[in-house]
Amino acid sequence: MGDENNLPYPFEFRDITDEEKLVIDKLHDFPYASELARLGPKGYIVNKAFKKDAANIYNLPLKSSDIFVTSYQRSGTTWTQELVWLLASDLDYEKALAVPLVDRYSFLEMFMFVPDAGLDSFINTVSQNTENFNKETMLQIVNFLGTPASRKLAITPSPRFIKSHLPMSLLPPKVLDTAKMVYIARDPRDVAVSFYHHTRLFMLTGFKGTFKEFWQLFHGDLLALTPYFEHVKEAWEKRHDPNMLFLFYEDLSKDLPAAIHRVADFLGKKLDDAQTAALCDHLSIENFKKNKAVNFEEFRALGMLAKDEAFVRKGKTGGWRDYFDEKMTQQAEKWIADNLKDTDLRFPSTN
Template sequence: MEHTNDAHKVKPFTDDEYAQYQKAFSVPHRRPIRVGPKGYVLRADWPTHSEDVRTMPLRPDDIFVVSFPRSGTTWTQELVWLIENDMNFEKAKSIPLTDRYPFLEDFIYASATRMAARNDPAKLKMLEEILKPAPERLAATPSPRFIKSHLPLSLLPEGTLDTARVVYVARDPRDVAVSFYHFLKSFPHNGLTASFKEYYDLFINDLEMWSPIFEHVKEAWQQRHHPNMLFLFYEELSKDLGAVARRVADFLGKQYTDEQYASLLDHLKFDNFQKNTAVDITDLKKFGLLDSKGQNFIRKGKTGAWRDNFDEEMIQRTEQWMADNMRDTDLLFPQN
């Protein structure tokens, strides 16, 4: 997979885009940028670190878990890690998932997190270590390295798909929008005051971070037959996790007994997974970044939840939006 200069060209939001974006928040946000010919939305400080990401040295045993946010990333990370690590449940429970999977573009949150902890020197000092750029952290990480990213394939390190293995998980965009909204509401410093319907205008108009979602998913879908790519749907995990676990094991060259798979499925059962503190971002509650009384990072895990949140006008608008974006692809999201 090759990167071109065009893939990294940057332009800021227009005045109209920024006004529409900022309208959803009660606090000022820096003007986001669009990156590459698809116009992926990222935070303004992306160009400061993009070259470090693009040129990050890769290893043949690196494993990336990639997705658009709120698409089942955390569930997939735990599944992949356990299968690659011989079902070591005790280790998985003792080491936070965020330590096992450095977040490749975590620096885009650095300014927001430092701002939230600015009045607490002890928290700020801890944050400085946590927020060390992922390429720097990964350079000192022993193999095999596990890497999380919400970047589209075209913005991952150069040569990722030809060197490392990538597990990509996609989810129905309507459910992603609902989950993303509730996720953002749980971060008080974001100042999101928009109703879901108002927020959905941002999402459907590709003004949310990492948008456009369809281009993000289609990039991965086009590479689904690459030997180093495993493309999954969240809806598949939800419907038949056992079958997906076996696909992941085949992809990673692992074999397990029925008893081991049974233990894995129990560990990953949604009720158990939601209570697993090793996969929740509890550190963010300590730093005051996540509402301590609010939802867990692992929310409901429900497919088809969009139906409880959309009115008739939104449904009709969304049908047209999806039809327009699916016209040039054979990609189909599973029915739920």
């Protein structure tokens, strides 16, 4: 695709309000709100760094062999990525265990999560978190993470596996005309709990608040790529497209073999009972926690992960009940009902 064929970028970036900045910054170690903007008519929260590659992502040259795994973050993305990759790669467990998932998938918007304003704060935190801190190595890693994926994808051989937490409207507009996509959704209350621990784990934003304060940011559309429901509904509207498979985390959790067969059918693969059982075993939460290729433990040795958090946690549904008080529960129920009233989208019950 030549530049002359590129679509003009249709969305405007706008600053968040001063009131929103105050709410955000009191919960972070550095002025994190200065990194953020709202994008497009739905006001998705993005880091301002997204500007440098937004148009390239929107105009990303696609191939029919491309497979996207997309979601709102902490919805079961990593689990789904591993499942999709193994099915598409004819169950190559040897490679799956040897090559980290981050090297098997291009993370489309990872570059925007490397904060400019908070970089010194983050590096200082990391230096206190490891005995063998090397600033030069750390800056090389940060530089790698901050490199736009569109550049990496231009030289990635097929089949290309692409992960993204961007909503459909920020992806290439004709993505489903060419590539396949698996979207995974999860009860937003469980998403909030998992996202809270994830934010504490990676320390990039310097978040220092309680879960209750984190929930108010999530509920108030003040976290990355919120509003949550707009994100999910954009994918839900495309669920009947032959190149889209819409999954619920709760369904994977309840009946993994059935979910595996749905994904296999979508990718044109057939599994016998023994292969299905072996894949279920590989994807079990117990084995996933121990699997160094998927749990980001290589970052722990570098001091980039908080010592009291893990990337793969409990993997259960309905765990939000351990975190929500009565007032938060009622607020969440009303929020969910209000956002689903004009749609047939319903999250599977976790009772």
